[in-house]
Amino acid sequence: MKAEIICIGTELLMGQIVNTNAQFFASELHELGIDSYFQTTVGDNEKRIHEVLELALKRSDIIITSGGLGPTSDDLTHESIASYFNVKPTLDKKVLSEIEKKFSSRGYKKMPAMNKKQAYKPIDAKWIPNENGTARGIIWDVGRESLIVNRISIREGIRSTIHNPQLTILTFPGVPSELYSMWNETAKPYLKKISGGNSIFSRTLKFTGIGESALAEMIEPVFDLKNPTVAPYAGLGEVKIRVTSKSKNLAKAKKDVLKTCKSILLKTKDYYFGDDEESLEEIVGKLLIAKKKSIALAESCTGGFLSKRLTDVAGSSKYIKLNLVTYANEAKNKMLNVPDEILKEHGSVSPQVAFLMAKGIKDLASADMGFSITGVAGPSGGSKEKPVGLVYFAIAYGNKVKVEKKQFSYKYSRADIRWLATQFALNWIRESLMVIR
Amino acid sequence: MKAEIICIGTELLMGQIVNTNAQFFASELHELGIDSYFQTTVGDNEKRIHEVLELALKRSDIIITSGGLGPTSDDLTHESIASYFNVKPTLDKKVLSEIEKKFSSRGYKKMPAMNKKQAYKPIDAKWIPNENGTARGIIWDVGRESLIVNRISIREGIRSTIHNPQLTILTFPGVPSELYSMWNETAKPYLKKISGGNSIFSRTLKFTGIGESALAEMIEPVFDLKNPTVAPYAGLGEVKIRVTSKSKNLAKAKKDVLKTCKSILLKTKDYYFGDDEESLEEIVGKLLIAKKKSIALAESCTGGFLSKRLTDVAGSSKYIKLNLVTYANEAKNKMLNVPDEILKEHGSVSPQVAFLMAKGIKDLASADMGFSITGVAGPSGGSKEKPVGLVYFAIAYGNKVKVEKKQFSYKYSRADIRWLATQFALNWIRESLMVIR
Numbered sequence: 001m002k003a004e005i006i007c008i009g010t011e012l013l014m015g016q017i018v019n020t021n022a023q024f025f026a027s028e029l030h031e032l033g034i035d036s037y038f039q040t041t042v043g044d045n046e047k048r049i050h051e052v053l054e055l056a057l058k059r060s061d062i063i064i065t066s067g068g069l070g071p072t073s074d075d076l077t078h079e080s081i082a083s084y085f086n087v088k089p090t091l092d093k094k095v096l097s098e099i100e101k102k103f104s105s106r107g108y109k110k111m112p113a114m115n116k117k118q119a120y121k122p123i124d125a126k127w128i129p130n131e132n133g134t135a136r137g138i139i140w141d142v143g144r145e146s147l148i149v150n151r152i153s154i155r156e157g158i159r160s161t162i163h164n165p166q167l168t169i170l171t172f173p174g175v176p177s178e179l180y181s182m183w184n185e186t187a188k189p190y191l192k193k194i195s196g197g198n199s200i201f202s203r204t205l206k207f208t209g210i211g212e213s214a215l216a217e218m219i220e221p222v223f224d225l226k227n228p229t230v231a232p233y234a235g236l237g238e239v240k241i242r243v244t245s246k247s248k249n250l251a252k253a254k255k256d257v258l259k260t261c262k263s264i265l266l267k268t269k270d271y272y273f274g275d276d277e278e279s280l281e282e283i284v285g286k287l288l289i290a291k292k293k294s295i296a297l298a299e300s301c302t303g304g305f306l307s308k309r310l311t312d313v314a315g316s317s318k319y320i321k322l323n324l325v326t327y328a329n330e331a332k333n334k335m336l337n338v339p340d341e342i343l344k345e346h347g348s349v350s351p352q353v354a355f356l357m358a359k360g361i362k363d364l365a366s367a368d369m370g371f372s373i374t375g376v377a378g379p380s381g382g383s384k385e386k387p388v389g390l391v392y393f394a395i396a397y398g399n400k401v402k403v404e405k406k407q408f409s410y411k412y413s414r415a416d417i418r419w420l421a422t423q424f425a426l427n428w429i430r431e432s433l434m435v436i437r
Numbered sequence: 438m439k440a441e442i443i444c445i446g447t448e449l450l451m452g453q454i455v456n457t458n459a460q461f462f463a464s465e466l467h468e469l470g471i472d473s474y475f476q477t478t479v480g481d482n483e484k485r486i487h488e489v490l491e492l493a494l495k496r497s498d499i500i501i502t503s504g505g506l507g508p509t510s511d512d513l514t515h516e517s518i519a520s521y522f523n524v525k526p527t528l529d530k531k532v533l534s535e536i537e538k539k540f541s542s543r544g545y546k547k548m549p550a551m552n553k554k555q556a557y558k559p560i561d562a563k564w565i566p567n568e569n570g571t572a573r574g575i576i577w578d579v580g581r582e583s584l585i586v587n588r589i590s591i592r593e594g595i596r597s598t599i600h601n602p603q604l605t606i607l608t609f610p611g612v613p614s615e616l617y618s619m620w621n622e623t624a625k626p627y628l629k630k631i632s633g634g635n636s637i638f639s640r641t642l643k644f645t646g647i648g649e650s651a652l653a654e655m656i657e658p659v660f661d662l663k664n665p666t667v668a669p670y671a672g673l674g675e676v677k678i679r680v681t682s683k684s685k686n687l688a689k690a691k692k693d694v695l696k697t698c699k700s701i702l703l704k705t706k707d708y709y710f711g712d713d714e715e716s717l718e719e720i721v722g723k724l725l726i727a728k729k730k731s732i733a734l735a736e737s738c739t740g741g742f743l744s745k746r747l748t749d750v751a752g753s754s755k756y757i758k759l760n761l762v763t764y765a766n767e768a769k770n771k772m773l774n775v776p777d778e779i780l781k782e783h784g785s786v787s788p789q790v791a792f793l794m795a796k797g798i799k800d801l802a803s804a805d806m807g808f809s810i811t812g813v814a815g816p817s818g819g820s821k822e823k824p825v826g827l828v829y830f831a832i833a834y835g836n837k838v839k840v841e842k843k844q845f846s847y848k849y850s851r852a853d854i855r856w857l858a859t860q861f862a863l864n865w866i867r868e869s870l871m872v873i874r
Contacts, residue, residue, distance in 0.1 A: 303748025
């Protein structure tokens with residue numbers, strides 16, 4: 001069974017956005033054990049969508065599209081797929097009223113007329129519901145003979161005939177957040193079922209504080225394994241290693257994966273922080289709850305980014321009472337009791353100030369742990385002594401305060417330096433909590 | 438003149454990396470005024486590279502590839518392109534010695550034998566030098582009759598004959614940093630010369646506080662324009678309208694775009710906030726600088742997200758001194774002087790508390806403007822009276838405090854509600870600053 005990805009959207013051809021959907025589909029298909037050899041991007045243009053479909057239908061069993069399901073006249077995906085098979089989309093009145101309700105629940109008096117088209121689909125296609133928007137996708141098993149015959153008898157100039165009873169088209173909107181939940185809730189279980197009943201088990205090990213190639217070198221031979229397969233995925237300040245096994249028997253697949261994971265972790269555990277969808281902030285949150293500790297933050301160069309990440313986690317109010325963004329020296333002095341003389345003598349980006357900020361926020365918030373960040377995020381504000389990318393961190397716990405220094409490469413952008421600083425901070429907080437009783 | 442992008446690499450098919458090269462090429466081609474209708478991704482596989490080439494050569498004049506120029510045996514791009522045209526690559530001894538020098542300058546005793554293949558190319562192709570690595574690309578004008586004839590006379594089973602004297606293939610390695618400088622130094626000047634000099638001008642108008650379809654309906658006829666073209670792009674809490682014009686004359690293209698933008702803004706200006714790459718937080722930052730005002734934030738449910746966004750902007754320390762994340766009632770009371778009785782009587786998510794938080798942070802930070810957010814981000818913590826998605830905002834300026842209430846749909850995720858709250862907040866701050874003298 002082969003799948004093929006078609007991303008539809010003139011904004012992709014114009015380079016306005018990066019195509020992250022293709023990566024999402026590809027990675028998911030890989031996990032499902034479904035081969036995928038081609039990805040195509042095409043604009044919102046019926047003729048060219050037909051061209052791309054024509055080819056994809058010849059070489060693949062499953063066609064997955066994203067984009068072009070919006071309400072405007074340039075959103076053409078469903079219309080183009082239907083017209084390719086010479087089928088006229090029909091109105092689903094139930095779905096229309098659901099879309100109308102969505103608008104009224106969001107405070108609109110009336111659904112805009114153009115959204116009506118989102119309730120049309122080929123009559124025998126099934127909807128993929130979209131919890132987060134009005135653009136539903138479809139699952140259409142177009143490989144059935146009835147449709148093919150219909151298409152061939154009516155459309156002319158078709159060079160090749162499709163005889164592939166497996167042929168199925170799945171469509172998704174282009175907005176990633178909508179697409180992800182549609183995939184997970186509807187498409188993934190469907191594909192799992194039709195892709196032959198092989199059980200797939202997969203675990204992703206997550207690492208920080210090490211680069212992709214250094215980590216890969218530690219465990220190199222595993223990348224040649226055939227089942228389970230092992231693949232690395234590099235991100236900024238984070239590397240993932242995905243171990244996937246395919247078997248008729250789920251228990252066996254699981255056992256194989258866990259065994260391989262164990263052997264990987266033997267060599268890499270110093271950099272490992274969690275599995276699968278677990279984020280660093282979630283793990284820190286779980287540790288704070290497990291250890292019954294509260295934390296308070298004083299941020300300078302990250303400007304609230306660390307607080308944002310920790311509070312991304314639902315229920316974080318259990319361990320966070322108060323965080324401060326003290327951008328100005330005046331605020332560091334007034335709120336955190338960092339003496340003016342220290343700020344003058346050492347500057348706000350210094351181990352001394354990081355130390356006092358962590359202590360100050362711990363005391364102010366009456367928290368178990370105080371954490372501080374102060375650095376130069378750039379692009380300006382750097383000097384020879386304190387270049388862009390220099391960041392100090394401190395943890396105050398009990399009567400102790402520890403300080404760490406990191407020099408991120410000046411080649412990183414402001415946004416990247418701020419991200420990397422929060423990654424380092426969360427990982428250090430995690431490590432510190434691990435050893436607290 | 439049409440160009441087409443082919444990205445080659447099994448890591449893309451497995452979803453291990455996001456394909457940022459496609460976006461880079463697409464955006465560069467758009468700027469050069471060269472149309473590009475298709476992007477294809479294919480693995481490191483000679484047969485499938487031939488398949489993709491076969492199609493691309495039929496419909497485009499310029500083929501741009503990335504990936505597959507490394508030294509390992511699975512790097513096949515040059516070999517596959519050459520074999521498609523039945524050409525045997527020849528060794529360029531000068532380039533070989535340059536690669537050897539590169540290795541010795543990096544401290545290697547000897548060039549690894551496998552790197553020798555990076556010195557081979559079709560004899561009549563030109564090199565694209567690579568300053569940052571050993572993988573050179575090529576510019577190959579394969580449209581010349583001699584080659585085509587050669588190919589047709591030798592290879593069999595070819596269905597279509599190419600007669601396109603413009604046909605040119607450009608290859609690049611997959612590593613973005615290598616590719617960018619190769620593009621800018623060699624490929625871009627070459628393409629500029631051969632593409633005939635059409636100029637493109639484009640402007641993106643950005644809107645918030647309105648959905649894509651409602652906005653599109655206000656200006657619907659413009660989507661049918663042929664030159665300039667107008668296209669909408671929807672995001673969460675933000676809609677973009679891009680207006681693009683193509684002309685032999687850049688001044689004319691620009692004039693046409695600005696005229697169309699003006700007519701769009703006549704009907705939509707209430708929701709418009711900026712152009713092109715400008716973000717809401719940048720615009721708020723510019724307004725704060727222009728009006729010489731400082732701002733201080735007190736966040737509850739957004740947990741630092743608004744502070745993070747405002748400090749994403751370089752130079753934001755000019756107008757931000759101190760922000761607070763007061764998650765706990767105790768913190769609202771202690772830091773912002775919100776009386777316990779008010780918190781008890783109305784609850785922390787209430788207009789009264791939003792009011793006092795904004796006033797409290799303004800006073801505490803001695804800022805010109807105080808801004809507060811308190812709400813229920815979910816997924817738990819909602820009630821019948823105060824459901825998930827209910828958020829209060831307040832602005833304190835001068836002696837006045839204004840409060841706003843928003844009820845975001847409970848269907849949005851915690852992350853989306855927090856994002857939408859910061860969008861609303863930034864836009865309200867923007868609107869408020871606009872009318873301040």
